[in-house]
Amino acid sequence: MMKHLVIGGAGYIGGVCVEKLIERGDAVVVLDHLGTGHRENVHPNAIFIQGEKGDSKLLDKIFSEHKIDTVLDFAGLIQVGESVKKPSKYFQNNFCQGVSLLDSMRRNGVDKIIFSSTAAVFGNPKTVPITEEADKSPINPYGESKYFFELAIKRYAEAYDLKYTIFRYFNACGATIMSKEQHINESHLIPLIFQAVKGERANIAVFGTDYETTDGTCIRDYVHIEDLISAHLAAIKYMEKSFRNEFNLGNGSGYSVKEVINAVEKITGKKVPVVFADRREGDPARLIASSEKAKKELGWSPKYPKIEQIIESAWSAELR
Ligand SMILES: NC(=O)c1ccc[n+]([C@@H]2O[C@H](COP(=O)([O-])OP(=O)(O)OC[C@H]3O[C@@H](n4cnc5c(N)ncnc54)[C@H](O)[C@@H]3O)[C@@H](O)[C@H]2O)c1
Structure with missing residues:
Protein backbone atom coordinates (compact mmCIF):
# COMPACT_ATOMS: atom_id res chain seq x y z
CA MET A 1 0.00 0.00 0.00
CA GLY A 174 -16.38 23.74 -6.88
CA ALA A 175 -17.07 21.31 -4.05
CA THR A 176 -17.15 17.62 -3.19
CA ILE A 177 -19.33 15.78 -0.67
CA MET A 178 -16.69 16.43 2.04
CA SER A 179 -15.14 19.72 1.04
CA LYS A 180 -16.38 23.17 0.04
CA GLU A 181 -14.65 26.49 -0.42
CA GLN A 182 -14.51 28.26 2.93
CA HIS A 183 -11.29 30.24 3.00
CA ILE A 184 -10.68 32.55 5.94
CA ASN A 185 -10.96 36.12 4.53
CA GLU A 186 -12.41 34.73 1.31
CA SER A 187 -11.11 36.44 -1.82
CA HIS A 188 -12.38 34.10 -4.55
CA LEU A 189 -15.17 35.12 -6.87
CA ILE A 190 -17.69 32.27 -6.61
CA PRO A 191 -17.88 32.03 -2.78
CA LEU A 192 -18.03 35.85 -2.63
CA ILE A 193 -20.99 35.86 -5.02
CA PHE A 194 -22.68 33.20 -2.88
CA GLN A 195 -22.18 35.39 0.20
CA ALA A 196 -23.90 38.24 -1.66
CA VAL A 197 -26.76 35.94 -2.75
CA LYS A 198 -27.24 34.75 0.84
CA GLY A 199 -27.23 38.31 2.21
CA GLU A 200 -23.98 37.74 4.13
CA ARG A 201 -22.42 40.68 2.29
CA ALA A 202 -24.16 43.68 0.79
CA ASN A 203 -23.01 43.07 -2.79
CA ILE A 204 -20.29 41.79 -5.05
CA ALA A 205 -17.90 44.33 -6.54
CA VAL A 206 -16.92 43.92 -10.17
CA PHE A 207 -13.53 45.55 -10.67
CA GLY A 208 -13.26 47.03 -14.16
CA THR A 209 -15.80 46.99 -16.99
CA ASP A 210 -13.53 48.43 -19.67
CA TYR A 211 -11.17 45.55 -20.36
CA GLU A 212 -10.73 44.40 -23.94
CA THR A 213 -12.98 41.39 -23.46
CA THR A 214 -16.41 40.57 -24.85
CA ASP A 215 -18.31 42.26 -22.01
CA GLY A 216 -15.52 44.43 -20.56
CA THR A 217 -14.95 42.33 -17.41
CA CYS A 218 -11.95 40.13 -16.62
CA ILE A 219 -11.82 36.58 -17.93
CA ARG A 220 -10.52 33.71 -15.82
CA ASP A 221 -10.19 29.94 -16.22
CA GLY A 250 -7.28 24.87 -16.17
CA ASN A 251 -10.16 24.09 -18.50
CA GLY A 252 -8.65 26.01 -21.39
CA SER A 253 -11.72 28.19 -21.66
CA GLY A 254 -12.36 31.42 -19.85
CA TYR A 255 -15.47 32.99 -18.35
CA SER A 256 -15.89 36.69 -17.65
CA VAL A 257 -16.91 37.96 -14.22
CA LYS A 258 -20.30 38.93 -15.66
CA GLU A 259 -20.73 35.44 -17.14
CA VAL A 260 -19.99 33.85 -13.76
CA ILE A 261 -22.53 36.15 -12.07
CA ASN A 262 -25.16 35.30 -14.72
CA ALA A 263 -24.50 31.59 -14.23
CA VAL A 264 -24.94 31.94 -10.44
CA GLU A 265 -28.24 33.77 -10.98
CA LYS A 266 -29.45 31.01 -13.31
CA ILE A 267 -28.49 28.19 -10.94
CA THR A 268 -29.59 29.76 -7.65
CA GLY A 269 -32.66 31.47 -9.09
CA LYS A 270 -31.63 34.58 -7.13
CA LYS A 271 -30.56 38.06 -8.17
CA VAL A 272 -26.94 38.90 -7.36
CA PRO A 273 -26.48 42.43 -5.96
CA VAL A 274 -23.61 43.91 -7.99
CA VAL A 275 -21.64 47.16 -7.78
CA PHE A 276 -19.27 48.21 -10.54
CA ALA A 277 -15.90 49.62 -9.50
CA ASP A 278 -12.64 50.74 -11.12
CA ARG A 279 -10.04 48.25 -12.27
CA ARG A 280 -7.74 46.84 -9.58
CA GLU A 281 -4.05 47.31 -10.17
CA GLY A 282 -2.35 44.20 -11.49
CA ASP A 283 -5.46 42.35 -12.72
CA PRO A 284 -4.73 40.98 -16.22
CA ALA A 285 -7.68 41.03 -18.65
CA ARG A 286 -7.44 37.32 -19.50
CA LEU A 287 -5.90 34.33 -17.74
CA ILE A 288 -6.60 31.10 -19.55
CA ALA A 289 -4.56 27.91 -19.28
CA SER A 290 -3.36 25.68 -22.00
CA SER A 291 -3.79 22.25 -20.42
CA GLU A 292 -2.89 20.33 -23.56
CA LYS A 293 0.29 19.01 -21.95
CA ALA A 294 -1.56 17.57 -18.93
CA LYS A 295 -4.12 16.02 -21.24
CA LYS A 296 -1.50 14.46 -23.48
CA GLU A 297 1.00 13.27 -20.89
CA LEU A 298 -1.21 12.47 -17.89
CA GLY A 299 -4.32 11.49 -19.86
CA TRP A 300 -6.07 14.20 -17.82
CA SER A 301 -9.70 14.73 -18.74
CA PRO A 302 -11.64 17.28 -16.67
CA LYS A 303 -15.14 16.16 -15.67
CA TYR A 304 -16.36 19.74 -15.09
CA PRO A 305 -15.43 21.76 -18.19
CA LYS A 306 -18.38 24.19 -17.95
CA ILE A 307 -18.84 26.97 -15.38
CA GLU A 308 -22.47 25.91 -14.82
CA GLN A 309 -21.35 22.42 -13.68
CA ILE A 310 -18.81 23.93 -11.30
CA ILE A 311 -21.31 26.40 -9.82
CA GLU A 312 -23.94 23.68 -9.43
CA SER A 313 -21.52 21.56 -7.42
CA ALA A 314 -20.49 24.54 -5.27
CA TRP A 315 -24.09 25.71 -4.71
CA SER A 316 -25.33 22.24 -3.72
CA ALA A 317 -22.58 22.18 -1.07
CA GLU A 318 -23.85 25.58 0.20
CA LEU A 319 -27.33 24.12 0.55
CA ARG A 320 -26.22 20.98 2.46
N1 LIG B 1 -7.54 28.19 -4.36
C1 LIG B 1 -7.05 28.52 -5.55
O1 LIG B 1 -7.77 29.01 -6.45
C2 LIG B 1 -5.59 28.26 -5.88
C3 LIG B 1 -5.11 28.66 -7.13
C4 LIG B 1 -3.76 28.44 -7.44
C5 LIG B 1 -2.93 27.80 -6.52
N2 LIG B 1 -3.42 27.43 -5.31
C6 LIG B 1 -2.49 26.80 -4.36
O2 LIG B 1 -3.09 25.61 -3.86
C7 LIG B 1 -2.72 25.40 -2.50
C8 LIG B 1 -3.96 25.11 -1.67
O3 LIG B 1 -4.84 26.23 -1.74
P1 LIG B 1 -6.23 26.23 -0.97
O4 LIG B 1 -7.16 27.07 -1.75
O5 LIG B 1 -6.62 24.83 -0.61
O6 LIG B 1 -5.82 27.04 0.36
P2 LIG B 1 -6.21 26.75 1.88
O7 LIG B 1 -5.82 27.95 2.67
O8 LIG B 1 -7.61 26.27 2.00
O9 LIG B 1 -5.24 25.52 2.24
C9 LIG B 1 -3.89 25.67 2.59
C10 LIG B 1 -3.64 24.76 3.79
O10 LIG B 1 -2.26 24.76 4.09
C11 LIG B 1 -2.07 24.97 5.49
N3 LIG B 1 -0.75 25.60 5.61
C12 LIG B 1 -0.33 26.76 5.03
N4 LIG B 1 0.96 26.99 5.32
C13 LIG B 1 1.38 25.95 6.09
C14 LIG B 1 2.62 25.60 6.69
N5 LIG B 1 3.68 26.39 6.57
N6 LIG B 1 2.70 24.46 7.40
C15 LIG B 1 1.61 23.65 7.55
N7 LIG B 1 0.41 23.92 6.98
C16 LIG B 1 0.30 25.05 6.28
C17 LIG B 1 -3.25 25.82 5.92
O11 LIG B 1 -3.55 25.72 7.30
C18 LIG B 1 -4.37 25.24 5.05
O12 LIG B 1 -4.99 24.13 5.66
C19 LIG B 1 -1.96 26.66 -2.06
O13 LIG B 1 -0.59 26.36 -2.00
C20 LIG B 1 -2.25 27.68 -3.14
O14 LIG B 1 -1.16 28.55 -3.34
C21 LIG B 1 -4.71 27.65 -4.97
Whole structure:
Protein backbone atom coordinates (compact mmCIF):
# COMPACT_ATOMS: atom_id res chain seq x y z
CA MET A 1 0.00 0.00 0.00
CA MET A 2 1.33 3.45 -0.90
CA LYS A 3 1.61 6.04 1.88
CA HIS A 4 1.74 9.77 1.17
CA LEU A 5 2.36 12.90 3.19
CA VAL A 6 -0.18 15.59 2.32
CA ILE A 7 0.93 18.96 3.68
CA GLY A 8 -1.92 21.45 3.82
CA GLY A 9 -4.37 18.52 3.83
CA ALA A 10 -6.81 20.43 6.08
CA GLY A 11 -7.25 23.08 3.38
CA TYR A 12 -9.77 23.41 0.58
CA ILE A 13 -7.85 21.61 -2.18
CA GLY A 14 -5.55 19.45 -0.04
CA GLY A 15 -8.60 18.07 1.82
CA VAL A 16 -10.00 16.71 -1.45
CA CYS A 17 -6.67 15.10 -2.26
CA VAL A 18 -6.69 13.28 1.09
CA GLU A 19 -10.29 12.17 0.46
CA LYS A 20 -9.49 10.80 -3.02
CA LEU A 21 -6.23 9.07 -1.98
CA ILE A 22 -8.03 7.29 0.84
CA GLU A 23 -10.95 6.37 -1.42
CA ARG A 24 -8.53 4.63 -3.77
CA GLY A 25 -6.91 2.69 -0.91
CA ASP A 26 -3.69 4.64 -0.21
CA ALA A 27 -2.62 5.56 3.32
CA VAL A 28 -2.26 9.27 4.13
CA VAL A 29 -0.47 11.31 6.77
CA VAL A 30 -1.64 14.94 6.90
CA LEU A 31 0.55 17.74 8.20
CA ASP A 32 -1.16 21.10 8.62
CA HIS A 33 -0.73 24.00 11.03
CA LEU A 34 -4.45 24.81 10.77
CA GLY A 35 -3.60 28.49 10.20
CA THR A 36 -6.17 28.67 7.42
CA GLY A 37 -7.34 25.04 7.28
CA HIS A 38 -10.11 23.23 9.10
CA ARG A 39 -9.58 20.04 11.12
CA GLU A 40 -12.97 18.71 9.94
CA ASN A 41 -11.74 18.85 6.31
CA VAL A 42 -9.38 15.97 7.06
CA HIS A 43 -10.72 12.54 6.20
CA PRO A 44 -11.19 10.50 9.42
CA ASN A 45 -9.01 7.66 8.09
CA ALA A 46 -5.98 9.90 7.62
CA ILE A 47 -3.36 10.33 10.34
CA PHE A 48 -3.43 14.01 11.32
CA ILE A 49 -0.43 15.88 12.68
CA GLN A 50 -0.66 19.57 13.53
CA GLY A 51 2.53 21.45 12.70
CA GLU A 52 4.59 23.55 10.31
CA LYS A 53 6.07 22.20 7.09
CA GLY A 54 9.31 24.00 7.92
CA ASP A 55 9.68 22.23 11.29
CA SER A 56 12.69 20.01 10.52
CA LYS A 57 12.53 18.01 13.76
CA LEU A 58 8.87 17.21 13.22
CA LEU A 59 9.49 16.26 9.57
CA ASP A 60 12.38 13.97 10.58
CA LYS A 61 10.04 12.27 13.06
CA ILE A 62 7.28 11.87 10.47
CA PHE A 63 9.67 10.45 7.84
CA SER A 64 11.23 8.04 10.34
CA GLU A 65 7.86 6.76 11.55
CA HIS A 66 6.19 6.51 8.11
CA LYS A 67 7.61 5.19 4.85
CA ILE A 68 6.42 8.02 2.61
CA ASP A 69 6.20 7.46 -1.13
CA THR A 70 5.24 10.99 -2.28
CA VAL A 71 4.98 14.36 -0.55
CA LEU A 72 2.06 16.43 -1.86
CA ASP A 73 2.57 20.05 -0.83
CA PHE A 74 -0.64 22.11 -0.81
CA ALA A 75 0.46 24.22 2.15
CA GLY A 76 0.56 27.85 1.17
CA LEU A 77 -0.67 31.28 2.14
CA ILE A 78 -2.78 32.41 -0.77
CA GLN A 79 -3.96 36.02 -0.40
CA VAL A 80 -2.40 38.22 -3.06
CA GLY A 81 -3.36 41.51 -1.34
CA GLU A 82 -1.99 40.39 2.03
CA SER A 83 1.23 39.25 0.36
CA VAL A 84 1.84 42.82 -0.86
CA LYS A 85 1.42 44.19 2.67
CA LYS A 86 3.28 41.34 4.43
CA PRO A 87 5.87 39.92 2.01
CA SER A 88 7.96 38.50 4.86
CA LYS A 89 5.09 36.26 5.95
CA TYR A 90 4.68 34.95 2.39
CA PHE A 91 8.36 34.38 1.61
CA GLN A 92 8.84 32.67 4.98
CA ASN A 93 5.84 30.40 4.68
CA ASN A 94 5.73 29.62 0.97
CA PHE A 95 9.42 29.68 0.14
CA CYS A 96 11.69 29.32 3.21
CA GLN A 97 9.56 26.62 4.85
CA GLY A 98 9.41 24.86 1.49
CA VAL A 99 13.20 24.74 1.22
CA SER A 100 13.36 23.40 4.74
CA LEU A 101 10.89 20.68 3.71
CA LEU A 102 13.08 19.74 0.72
CA ASP A 103 16.08 19.38 3.05
CA SER A 104 14.07 17.17 5.43
CA MET A 105 13.05 14.99 2.48
CA ARG A 106 16.66 14.75 1.32
CA ARG A 107 17.95 13.80 4.79
CA ASN A 108 15.36 11.07 5.01
CA GLY A 109 15.62 9.66 1.49
CA VAL A 110 12.16 10.81 0.35
CA ASP A 111 12.60 11.82 -3.27
CA LYS A 112 9.18 12.66 -4.77
CA ILE A 113 7.22 15.88 -4.42
CA ILE A 114 4.06 17.21 -6.07
CA PHE A 115 3.77 20.95 -5.55
CA SER A 116 0.72 23.21 -5.85
CA SER A 117 1.87 26.27 -7.72
CA THR A 118 -0.25 28.93 -9.34
CA ALA A 119 -1.05 30.85 -12.51
CA ALA A 120 0.21 33.88 -10.56
CA VAL A 121 3.78 32.89 -11.52
CA PHE A 122 2.99 34.14 -15.04
CA GLY A 123 2.11 37.68 -13.95
CA ASN A 124 0.63 39.55 -16.92
CA PRO A 125 0.99 36.99 -19.73
CA LYS A 126 1.81 38.18 -23.22
CA THR A 127 -0.45 35.61 -24.87
CA VAL A 128 -3.28 33.25 -23.92
CA PRO A 129 -3.82 30.34 -23.61
CA ILE A 130 -0.81 30.16 -21.30
CA THR A 131 1.52 27.24 -21.91
CA GLU A 132 4.08 25.81 -19.50
CA GLU A 133 6.87 27.54 -21.45
CA ALA A 134 5.39 31.04 -21.13
CA ASP A 135 7.56 33.64 -19.37
CA LYS A 136 7.35 33.54 -15.60
CA SER A 137 7.26 37.08 -14.25
CA PRO A 138 5.09 37.22 -11.14
CA ILE A 139 3.92 40.68 -10.09
CA ASN A 140 3.29 40.20 -6.37
CA PRO A 141 4.99 38.45 -3.41
CA TYR A 142 2.47 35.59 -3.49
CA GLY A 143 3.36 34.70 -7.09
CA GLU A 144 7.06 35.30 -6.40
CA SER A 145 7.09 33.06 -3.32
CA LYS A 146 5.57 30.26 -5.41
CA TYR A 147 7.92 30.85 -8.33
CA PHE A 148 11.03 30.90 -6.10
CA PHE A 149 9.99 27.55 -4.67
CA GLU A 150 9.51 26.16 -8.19
CA LEU A 151 13.10 27.22 -8.92
CA ALA A 152 14.36 25.62 -5.70
CA ILE A 153 12.62 22.34 -6.58
CA LYS A 154 14.28 22.35 -10.02
CA ARG A 155 17.73 23.03 -8.56
CA TYR A 156 17.26 20.22 -6.01
CA ALA A 157 16.27 17.92 -8.87
CA GLU A 158 19.52 18.70 -10.71
CA ALA A 159 21.76 18.45 -7.66
CA TYR A 160 20.07 15.78 -5.54
CA ASP A 161 17.87 13.78 -7.96
CA LEU A 162 14.61 15.07 -6.50
CA LYS A 163 11.67 13.92 -8.62
CA TYR A 164 8.93 16.49 -8.99
CA THR A 165 5.65 17.49 -10.53
CA ILE A 166 4.71 21.15 -10.39
CA PHE A 167 1.04 21.94 -11.02
CA ARG A 168 0.03 25.53 -11.73
CA TYR A 169 -3.65 25.84 -10.91
CA PHE A 170 -5.79 28.54 -12.44
CA ASN A 171 -8.97 29.42 -10.48
CA ALA A 172 -9.77 26.46 -8.23
CA CYS A 173 -13.46 26.12 -7.41
CA GLY A 174 -16.38 23.74 -6.88
CA ALA A 175 -17.07 21.31 -4.05
CA THR A 176 -17.15 17.62 -3.19
CA ILE A 177 -19.33 15.78 -0.67
CA MET A 178 -16.69 16.43 2.04
CA SER A 179 -15.14 19.72 1.04
CA LYS A 180 -16.38 23.17 0.04
CA GLU A 181 -14.65 26.49 -0.42
CA GLN A 182 -14.51 28.26 2.93
CA HIS A 183 -11.29 30.24 3.00
CA ILE A 184 -10.68 32.55 5.94
CA ASN A 185 -10.96 36.12 4.53
CA GLU A 186 -12.41 34.73 1.31
CA SER A 187 -11.11 36.44 -1.82
CA HIS A 188 -12.38 34.10 -4.55
CA LEU A 189 -15.17 35.12 -6.87
CA ILE A 190 -17.69 32.27 -6.61
CA PRO A 191 -17.88 32.03 -2.78
CA LEU A 192 -18.03 35.85 -2.63
CA ILE A 193 -20.99 35.86 -5.02
CA PHE A 194 -22.68 33.20 -2.88
CA GLN A 195 -22.18 35.39 0.20
CA ALA A 196 -23.90 38.24 -1.66
CA VAL A 197 -26.76 35.94 -2.75
CA LYS A 198 -27.24 34.75 0.84
CA GLY A 199 -27.23 38.31 2.21
CA GLU A 200 -23.98 37.74 4.13
CA ARG A 201 -22.42 40.68 2.29
CA ALA A 202 -24.16 43.68 0.79
CA ASN A 203 -23.01 43.07 -2.79
CA ILE A 204 -20.29 41.79 -5.05
CA ALA A 205 -17.90 44.33 -6.54
CA VAL A 206 -16.92 43.92 -10.17
CA PHE A 207 -13.53 45.55 -10.67
CA GLY A 208 -13.26 47.03 -14.16
CA THR A 209 -15.80 46.99 -16.99
CA ASP A 210 -13.53 48.43 -19.67
CA TYR A 211 -11.17 45.55 -20.36
CA GLU A 212 -10.73 44.40 -23.94
CA THR A 213 -12.98 41.39 -23.46
CA THR A 214 -16.41 40.57 -24.85
CA ASP A 215 -18.31 42.26 -22.01
CA GLY A 216 -15.52 44.43 -20.56
CA THR A 217 -14.95 42.33 -17.41
CA CYS A 218 -11.95 40.13 -16.62
CA ILE A 219 -11.82 36.58 -17.93
CA ARG A 220 -10.52 33.71 -15.82
CA ASP A 221 -10.19 29.94 -16.22
CA TYR A 222 -12.21 28.08 -13.56
CA VAL A 223 -11.22 24.51 -12.73
CA HIS A 224 -13.01 22.11 -10.38
CA ILE A 225 -11.07 20.82 -7.34
CA GLU A 226 -11.98 17.21 -8.20
CA ASP A 227 -10.39 17.69 -11.62
CA LEU A 228 -7.29 19.24 -10.02
CA ILE A 229 -6.96 16.20 -7.78
CA SER A 230 -7.47 13.68 -10.58
CA ALA A 231 -4.37 15.21 -12.18
CA HIS A 232 -2.43 14.65 -8.91
CA LEU A 233 -3.48 11.00 -8.78
CA ALA A 234 -2.35 10.55 -12.38
CA ALA A 235 0.95 12.29 -11.56
CA ILE A 236 1.77 9.85 -8.74
CA LYS A 237 1.73 7.06 -11.36
CA TYR A 238 3.41 9.15 -14.07
CA MET A 239 6.33 9.95 -11.74
CA GLU A 240 7.35 6.29 -11.79
CA LYS A 241 8.73 6.92 -15.29
CA SER A 242 8.94 10.70 -15.71
CA PHE A 243 10.82 12.57 -13.00
CA ARG A 244 10.69 16.29 -13.83
CA ASN A 245 7.24 17.48 -14.75
CA GLU A 246 5.32 20.74 -14.84
CA PHE A 247 1.75 21.24 -15.93
CA ASN A 248 -0.73 24.11 -16.09
CA LEU A 249 -4.18 23.08 -14.93
CA GLY A 250 -7.28 24.87 -16.17
CA ASN A 251 -10.16 24.09 -18.50
CA GLY A 252 -8.65 26.01 -21.39
CA SER A 253 -11.72 28.19 -21.66
CA GLY A 254 -12.36 31.42 -19.85
CA TYR A 255 -15.47 32.99 -18.35
CA SER A 256 -15.89 36.69 -17.65
CA VAL A 257 -16.91 37.96 -14.22
CA LYS A 258 -20.30 38.93 -15.66
CA GLU A 259 -20.73 35.44 -17.14
CA VAL A 260 -19.99 33.85 -13.76
CA ILE A 261 -22.53 36.15 -12.07
CA ASN A 262 -25.16 35.30 -14.72
CA ALA A 263 -24.50 31.59 -14.23
CA VAL A 264 -24.94 31.94 -10.44
CA GLU A 265 -28.24 33.77 -10.98
CA LYS A 266 -29.45 31.01 -13.31
CA ILE A 267 -28.49 28.19 -10.94
CA THR A 268 -29.59 29.76 -7.65
CA GLY A 269 -32.66 31.47 -9.09
CA LYS A 270 -31.63 34.58 -7.13
CA LYS A 271 -30.56 38.06 -8.17
CA VAL A 272 -26.94 38.90 -7.36
CA PRO A 273 -26.48 42.43 -5.96
CA VAL A 274 -23.61 43.91 -7.99
CA VAL A 275 -21.64 47.16 -7.78
CA PHE A 276 -19.27 48.21 -10.54
CA ALA A 277 -15.90 49.62 -9.50
CA ASP A 278 -12.64 50.74 -11.12
CA ARG A 279 -10.04 48.25 -12.27
CA ARG A 280 -7.74 46.84 -9.58
CA GLU A 281 -4.05 47.31 -10.17
CA GLY A 282 -2.35 44.20 -11.49
CA ASP A 283 -5.46 42.35 -12.72
CA PRO A 284 -4.73 40.98 -16.22
CA ALA A 285 -7.68 41.03 -18.65
CA ARG A 286 -7.44 37.32 -19.50
CA LEU A 287 -5.90 34.33 -17.74
CA ILE A 288 -6.60 31.10 -19.55
CA ALA A 289 -4.56 27.91 -19.28
CA SER A 290 -3.36 25.68 -22.00
CA SER A 291 -3.79 22.25 -20.42
CA GLU A 292 -2.89 20.33 -23.56
CA LYS A 293 0.29 19.01 -21.95
CA ALA A 294 -1.56 17.57 -18.93
CA LYS A 295 -4.12 16.02 -21.24
CA LYS A 296 -1.50 14.46 -23.48
CA GLU A 297 1.00 13.27 -20.89
CA LEU A 298 -1.21 12.47 -17.89
CA GLY A 299 -4.32 11.49 -19.86
CA TRP A 300 -6.07 14.20 -17.82
CA SER A 301 -9.70 14.73 -18.74
CA PRO A 302 -11.64 17.28 -16.67
CA LYS A 303 -15.14 16.16 -15.67
CA TYR A 304 -16.36 19.74 -15.09
CA PRO A 305 -15.43 21.76 -18.19
CA LYS A 306 -18.38 24.19 -17.95
CA ILE A 307 -18.84 26.97 -15.38
CA GLU A 308 -22.47 25.91 -14.82
CA GLN A 309 -21.35 22.42 -13.68
CA ILE A 310 -18.81 23.93 -11.30
CA ILE A 311 -21.31 26.40 -9.82
CA GLU A 312 -23.94 23.68 -9.43
CA SER A 313 -21.52 21.56 -7.42
CA ALA A 314 -20.49 24.54 -5.27
CA TRP A 315 -24.09 25.71 -4.71
CA SER A 316 -25.33 22.24 -3.72
CA ALA A 317 -22.58 22.18 -1.07
CA GLU A 318 -23.85 25.58 0.20
CA LEU A 319 -27.33 24.12 0.55
CA ARG A 320 -26.22 20.98 2.46
N1 LIG B 1 -7.54 28.19 -4.36
C1 LIG B 1 -7.05 28.52 -5.55
O1 LIG B 1 -7.77 29.01 -6.45
C2 LIG B 1 -5.59 28.26 -5.88
C3 LIG B 1 -5.11 28.66 -7.13
C4 LIG B 1 -3.76 28.44 -7.44
C5 LIG B 1 -2.93 27.80 -6.52
N2 LIG B 1 -3.42 27.43 -5.31
C6 LIG B 1 -2.49 26.80 -4.36
O2 LIG B 1 -3.09 25.61 -3.86
C7 LIG B 1 -2.72 25.40 -2.50
C8 LIG B 1 -3.96 25.11 -1.67
O3 LIG B 1 -4.84 26.23 -1.74
P1 LIG B 1 -6.23 26.23 -0.97
O4 LIG B 1 -7.16 27.07 -1.75
O5 LIG B 1 -6.62 24.83 -0.61
O6 LIG B 1 -5.82 27.04 0.36
P2 LIG B 1 -6.21 26.75 1.88
O7 LIG B 1 -5.82 27.95 2.67
O8 LIG B 1 -7.61 26.27 2.00
O9 LIG B 1 -5.24 25.52 2.24
C9 LIG B 1 -3.89 25.67 2.59
C10 LIG B 1 -3.64 24.76 3.79
O10 LIG B 1 -2.26 24.76 4.09
C11 LIG B 1 -2.07 24.97 5.49
N3 LIG B 1 -0.75 25.60 5.61
C12 LIG B 1 -0.33 26.76 5.03
N4 LIG B 1 0.96 26.99 5.32
C13 LIG B 1 1.38 25.95 6.09
C14 LIG B 1 2.62 25.60 6.69
N5 LIG B 1 3.68 26.39 6.57
N6 LIG B 1 2.70 24.46 7.40
C15 LIG B 1 1.61 23.65 7.55
N7 LIG B 1 0.41 23.92 6.98
C16 LIG B 1 0.30 25.05 6.28
C17 LIG B 1 -3.25 25.82 5.92
O11 LIG B 1 -3.55 25.72 7.30
C18 LIG B 1 -4.37 25.24 5.05
O12 LIG B 1 -4.99 24.13 5.66
C19 LIG B 1 -1.96 26.66 -2.06
O13 LIG B 1 -0.59 26.36 -2.00
C20 LIG B 1 -2.25 27.68 -3.14
O14 LIG B 1 -1.16 28.55 -3.34
C21 LIG B 1 -4.71 27.65 -4.97
